[in-house]
Amino acid sequence: MNTKIAYFFLRLSMGINFFGHGLVRLAKLQDFADGMVKGFEKSWLPEFFVQVFSTALPFLEFSIGLLLIIGFKTRIAAMAGASLIILFLFGSSTVENWEAMGIQMIYAGLFYILISRIDDNYLSLDKK
16 A cells, blocks of 8 residues: 555656646746747757747646646656656757756656556546
8 A cells, every 4th residue: 555655646746846847837938938949059959849849848747747646647647758858858968968867867767667656556537
């Protein structure tokens, strides 16, 4: 039972983290997107790509976070979150932001736990 409770708290924590990121960024979407574009000026990534990604990102974070909080489609939400982290790692590498990549690897590990321990999902809408 302890592993199910631990899973619940990890799922809820990751959900609140992503939900909060998305919610705050949605409130200032254009400023956030412009800041991302500016942050990737030295990258070889096309500005258009960065603009589209940074505009979509808060919606993705908000949605993934909400799904994790309520425990609905948890496996899909965790895989979407892990995929987003992979994109963050790729983007960070293009601007040589090694410090951010270290933090992103922690997120990758936490999503590994959420995905690999999906059978411990408890107190969720997914529970059968």
